[in-house]
Amino acid sequence: MANALDPHAAIVTTAAGETDGTLTTADGRPLARALARSQRRAKRRAFLLVLPLLAFILITFVVPIGQMLQRSFYNDGFSANMPQISAWFANNPRGTPPDDAAWTALATDLQASAEERSIGVVGTRINYDVPGTRSLFTSTGRKVRRGLEPPYKETLLAIDEQWQSPQLWSAMRNAATPYTGNFYLAALDRTRADDGSIEQVPERQQVYVMLFMRTFWLSLLITGLTFVLGFPVAHLLATLPMRKSNLLMILVLLPFWTSLLVRTTSWMVLLQQQGVINDLLVWVGVIDNGQRLQMIYNRTGTIIAMTHILLPFMILPLYSVMRTINPSYVRAARSLGATSWTAFRRIYFPQTLPGLGAGALLVFILAVGYYITPALVGGSSGQLISNMIATHMTDTLNWSMAAALAALLLASVLVLYWLYDRLVGIDNLKLG
Amino acid sequence: MLDNRAGDAFVAFEHVQKSYDGQTLVVKDLNLSIGRGEFLTMLGPSGSGKTTCLMMLAGFETATHGEIRLAGRPINQVPPHKRGIGMVFQNYALFPHMTVGENLSFPLEVRGMDKAERDTRIRRALDMVQMGSFANRRPAQLSGGQQQRIALARALVFDPELVLMDEPLGALDKQLREHMQFEIKHLHEELGITVVYVTHDQGEALTMSDRIAVFNDGRIQQLATPSELYERPENSFVAGFIGENNALPGTIEKLDGDKALVRLDSGDLIDATAVNIRESGQRTTVSIRPERVEFKSELMPEGAHTVEADVAEVIYMGDILRTRLRVADSDNFVMKFRNTAGQTRLQPGQKIRIGWHPQDARALDPV
Numbered sequence: 001m002a003n004a005l006d007p008h009a010a011i012v013t014t015a016a017g018e019t020d021g022t023l024t025t026a027d028g029r030p031l032a033r034a035l036a037r038s039q040r041r042a043k044r045r046a047f048l049l050v051l052p053l054l055a056f057i058l059i060t061f062v063v064p065i066g067q068m069l070q071r072s073f074y075n076d077g078f079s080a081n082m083p084q085i086s087a088w089f090a091n092n093p094r095g096t097p098p099d100d101a102a103w104t105a106l107a108t109d110l111q112a113s114a115e116e117r118s119i120g121v122v123g124t125r126i127n128y129d130v131p132g133t134r135s136l137f138t139s140t141g142r143k144v145r146r147g148l149e150p151p152y153k154e155t156l157l158a159i160d161e162q163w164q165s166p167q168l169w170s171a172m173r174n175a176a177t178p179y180t181g182n183f184y185l186a187a188l189d190r191t192r193a194d195d196g197s198i199e200q201v202p203e204r205q206q207v208y209v210m211l212f213m214r215t216f217w218l219s220l221l222i223t224g225l226t227f228v229l230g231f232p233v234a235h236l237l238a239t240l241p242m243r244k245s246n247l248l249m250i251l252v253l254l255p256f257w258t259s260l261l262v263r264t265t266s267w268m269v270l271l272q273q274q275g276v277i278n279d280l281l282v283w284v285g286v287i288d289n290g291q292r293l294q295m296i297y298n299r300t301g302t303i304i305a306m307t308h309i310l311l312p313f314m315i316l317p318l319y320s321v322m323r324t325i326n327p328s329y330v331r332a333a334r335s336l337g338a339t340s341w342t343a344f345r346r347i348y349f350p351q352t353l354p355g356l357g358a359g360a361l362l363v364f365i366l367a368v369g370y371y372i373t374p375a376l377v378g379g380s381s382g383q384l385i386s387n388m389i390a391t392h393m394t395d396t397l398n399w400s401m402a403a404a405l406a407a408l409l410l411a412s413v414l415v416l417y418w419l420y421d422r423l424v425g426i427d428n429l430k431l432g
Numbered sequence: 433m434l435d436n437r438a439g440d441a442f443v444a445f446e447h448v449q450k451s452y453d454g455q456t457l458v459v460k461d462l463n464l465s466i467g468r469g470e471f472l473t474m475l476g477p478s479g480s481g482k483t484t485c486l487m488m489l490a491g492f493e494t495a496t497h498g499e500i501r502l503a504g505r506p507i508n509q510v511p512p513h514k515r516g517i518g519m520v521f522q523n524y525a526l527f528p529h530m531t532v533g534e535n536l537s538f539p540l541e542v543r544g545m546d547k548a549e550r551d552t553r554i555r556r557a558l559d560m561v562q563m564g565s566f567a568n569r570r571p572a573q574l575s576g577g578q579q580q581r582i583a584l585a586r587a588l589v590f591d592p593e594l595v596l597m598d599e600p601l602g603a604l605d606k607q608l609r610e611h612m613q614f615e616i617k618h619l620h621e622e623l624g625i626t627v628v629y630v631t632h633d634q635g636e637a638l639t640m641s642d643r644i645a646v647f648n649d650g651r652i653q654q655l656a657t658p659s660e661l662y663e664r665p666e667n668s669f670v671a672g673f674i675g676e677n678n679a680l681p682g683t684i685e686k687l688d689g690d691k692a693l694v695r696l697d698s699g700d701l702i703d704a705t706a707v708n709i710r711e712s713g714q715r716t717t718v719s720i721r722p723e724r725v726e727f728k729s730e731l732m733p734e735g736a737h738t739v740e741a742d743v744a745e746v747i748y749m750g751d752i753l754r755t756r757l758r759v760a761d762s763d764n765f766v767m768k769f770r771n772t773a774g775q776t777r778l779q780p781g782q783k784i785r786i787g788w789h790p791q792d793a794r795a796l797d798p799v
Contacts, residue, residue: 331492332525334512336539337590343513346538350529 072183072403077125078175081118082109089176094196098169100153107144107152114141128398129171129182129191136162183404208388208405215385216412218303219367223314225307226363227356230314234355237315238322252315255308264376267305271296271377302374302382309373310366314359321355357424365413385409441465441501442626443489443594448498450484458484460650462498466628468593471620473629475637476647477673485647486596486630491515502594513542518587518595518625522602524579526571532558532582533567539590557589560619577608584616588623597629601636613639634674638662646670663721666707668796671719678725678765679799680718687712692795693737694718698760700739703790708797715798722754722766724792727784728776738787741765743778753778759786 023031079086084105092102113119123137140159149155156163174182174192185191185198189206193199200206233252237245255263270276278292287293295301325348333343371386378387385405392402420426443466450459459481466472474482487493488500491512499506507515527535536557540550558564561581571579580600587595597616601609617640620627631637637644638658646653646661646669654661654670665671672679682696684706692706694716704718726732727741742758752768755778759765767786769775778784 326523326525328521328523328525329527331490331512332519332521332586333527333538334492335490335515335517335519335596336542336586337513337516338538338542339513340511342542347527 068403069407070403071400072407073181074178075125075175075180075183075400076178077121078172079178081113081116081122082106082172082176085109085172086176089173094173098153100151103153103156104150107148107156110137110140110156111144111148114145124397125175126168126171128186128401129174130165130167133162133168133171136160136168183400184408186401187404187408208385211383211385211388212408212412215368215409218299218306218384219364222303222306222310222367223360223364225303226311226314227360229307230311230318230359231352231356234315234318234322237319238325239327249319252312256312260309260372261376263309264305264373267301267308267377268296271301271304296377297379297382299378299382301377301379302384305373305377306367306370310363313362313366317358317362318352318355321352321358325351353424357420361417361420364416368409368413442468442470442503443628444499444501445485445489446499446501448485448488448495448500450481450488450493451496457496457650459488462650462652464645464652464655466626468626469624471617471627471629471640471642473631473637473641473644474647475631475634475644475673477632480647481650482630482645482647483598486598486628489628490517490519490596516590516592516594518590518592520583520587520595520597520600522599524571524583524600526579526582526586528571530570531567532563532569532571532574535571535582536567536586536589539586543590553589557585560588561585561615576604577612580604580612581615584619588619588625592625594626594628597627599631600629601631601633609636616640638674646673648673664707665719665794665796668717668719668799671794671796672799676722676766676768678720678722678759678762680720680760680762680765681798682716682718684709684712684714684716684795691790692716694793694795696739696760700737700760702737702739702793703788704793704795705791706795709795716795717797717799718793718795720788720793722768724788725767725786726788727767727778727786729785729787732787733789736787736790738785741784741786743780743782743784745780746778757784757786 025031025034085102088102088105098106110119113122119137119141120134123134123141126137127134140156140163143159153164162168170192174180182192186201187208189201189209190198191201233248237248237252240248268275272278273292273294275296277295278287281287282289282292295304329347329351330340330343333347334340338346368384369386370384371390374382374384375387375390378384386409389402389405389409392398392405417426443464445462445464448459448462449457451457462481462485464485474485476482484493488495489502491507491510495508500508502515502517526532527538530538533554536554537550540553545553554567555564558567561584563578563581563585566574566578566582571582574582583600587597600616601612604612613636616627619625629637629640638661641658643655643657644661645655648669654666656664661670662675665674668679671677680694680696680702682694682702684692685695685701686693687706687709690706692704692709694702694704696702696718702718704716709716729738732738739759743755744758744763745756747754747756748771751771753771753775755767755769756763757765757767
């Protein structure tokens with residue numbers, strides 16, 4: 001006992017049955033353990049209740065994303081099927097011209113791979129780096145399956161002159177290790193030169209950085225537009241009497257209840273060159289019949305349609321915050337001498353920031369990953385990075401490239417989220 | 433003295449009417465003059481139009497008809513921010529995203545005051561409400577009473593001549609409320625400002641005001657000093673709304689000047705002072721305060737009419753004894769007398785006779 005004379009301490013001792021400094025229950029068990037035991041059952045039951053969700057998230061979310069991320073830096077299409085030439089690359093430094101051992105290893109691997117019918121996979125992997133080489137592998141494969149005679153170099157060159165291309169050998173060297181950062185380099189319009197240094201790809205092949213920039217810029221623009229359009233609507237919703245605001249709310253939510261395709265089709269009807277808006281403008285005389293505006297199948301179409309689709313995501317968080325702002329704040333500001341504009345700017349608007357932050361973050365993140373709408377109404381100038389990812393998934397079948405692009409997208413969104421947390425604070429987020 | 437104020441009124445409502453829906457009038461023909469430096473309370477039940485009047489004065493509602501003048505100048509078309517009226521709101525309306533200091537700085541900033549001047553005034557205003565060390569706190573970190581003080585300081589920091597208060601103490605507990613009543617009254621006297629105060633708490637109105645305007649049904653029922661209002665209510669609504677009141681319905685038997693003889697519905701005859709009575713035979717409600725009822729014949733005036741009463745219940749309240757009586761068909765007639773050493777203790781079931789001075793029984797309009 002620290003202070004035997006302290007009357008309060010004495011009371012605590014008798015009440016809790018204190019022995020040698022730890023609190024115990026009436027029958028002498030340590031208090032902390034008794035508490036844990038009494039709560040264990042409830043904890044176990046709570047855990048069992050969320051277990052299905054946990055399993056679902058693990059199977060459908062964590063594992064696929066992990067797999068996808070792995071593909072972006074791991075591809076064994078070449079190294080697993082061409083073990084001998086891969087070993088030769090490992091033993092000889094970059095810049096070593098292919099010697100007899102190399103040609104022998106290549107020929108052996110090609111033959112084995114052709115027999116196992118995995119030559120297509122190998123060709124696809126090299127094709128990522130040197131376009132047009134898949135057919136080189138498959139056609140050579142068909143020929144070497146019948147048998148291959150030394151000298152291998154001459155035999156292979158007899159089949160196709162391309163086999164001595166330094167670019168091809170460089171690509172094979174890059175593919176010889178399953179772990180590679182080359183997909184990320186490619187996703188940033190960079191490539192590894194023959195000497196191993198990193199350089200930009202030729203200008204006419206630079207697409208990804210431009211697409212990333214365009215995606216972020218358009219997402220930012222769309223976020224801004226939804227704010228400009230959504231803020232007054234949210235304010236109206238929050239201030240109108242309940243009956244009227246409910247009606248208006250239905251109009252806001254209507255896009256949610258309409259099929260995406262129907263919505264997009266209506267935009268086509270409205271915006272196309274022979275569409276309603278152009279007809280109207282020509283009829284009013286604003287534009288000439290020959291100068292009909294191109295408002296769809298380009299960037300404008302993407303912006304208009306995406307702004308429309310993402311508008312509710314801005315309005316709803318703003319509305320939920322605005323509804324809680326007591327009108328007496330603005331009245332107080334007015335009575336203190338502020339004009340209505342000052343009262344709005346300094347009193348009302350700052351209080352809507354949690355809703356605005358939530359809405360902007362929501363709209364921006366959704367816009368960055370949007371795919372269907374740009375694909376339908378974006379033409380070529382309205383395509384976003386997601387459309388490129390989709391192309392790699394379905395057309396070029398370069399899943400590693402798609403994974404690298406998606407990983408970069410994911411990383412940049414996370415960085416933005418982190419920035420938001422630092423600047424505004426995630427606790428200030430109000431989604432509803 | 434009070435009547436003289438109408439001529440050089442600081443705030444004047446003239447034939448003001450207000451309707452929100454174009455079908456019913458919330459405020460019906462309001463005429464009210466408030467003198468400079470006066471503490472006027474608008475008292476009334478909710479929906480009586482008192483807050484609407486305050487909002488019209490502040491500029492948040494427009495009068496449908498009539499004119500409101502401030503210091504002789506019509507202000508119907510003046511926007512709220514140009515009226516220079518300080519206002520304390522029911523929920524304080526302290527800006528939650530600003531510190532206490534920034535809250536107080538706001539009215540000074542929008543007036544384009546420089547930083548040094550602002551700081552002096554903020555410090556002075558905070559000291560005035562004994563909150564000098566709280567400038568860097570956020571409103572959410574303050575208790576209700578502290579927020580109330582800050583709201584008061586903010587309404588006063590730009591030296592308005594007129595301060596409006598809309599039930600400012602409604603959210604505080606009883607003890608704090610009584611303390612703040614005293615402080616607001618004290619500030620009013622010290623600064624010499626004009627205060628228009630809205631409340632539905634009659635105790636608050638009686639303690640703080642110079643004059644009280646009792647609102648009901650969109651009209652001022654009576655405008656008078658607290659004592660006048662309590663002791664000489666002009667109609668049954670005011671009598672019933674201010675303080676505790678016994679109401680006895682009856683008919684005027686005889687009218688002689690302001691002396692009236694009233695035949696209660698039970699047949700008893702009582703004396704009363706006629707207030708808004710024009711002729712005998714008219715229906716009336718006689719209003720008597722519980723503390724003015726006597727049951728000892730030596731305390732009643734010579735020849736006064738008395739009424740028989742049954743003691744139904746005696747409630748011991750410490751300083752007073754509250755006795756519920758059955759009088760003239762009503763079993764809710766209340767009599768209060770002080771709990772002094774020699775006081776007669778009544779027992780339930782006891783039969784007594786009660787009476788009063790005729791000027792304490794006021795014959796008002798029938799309810």
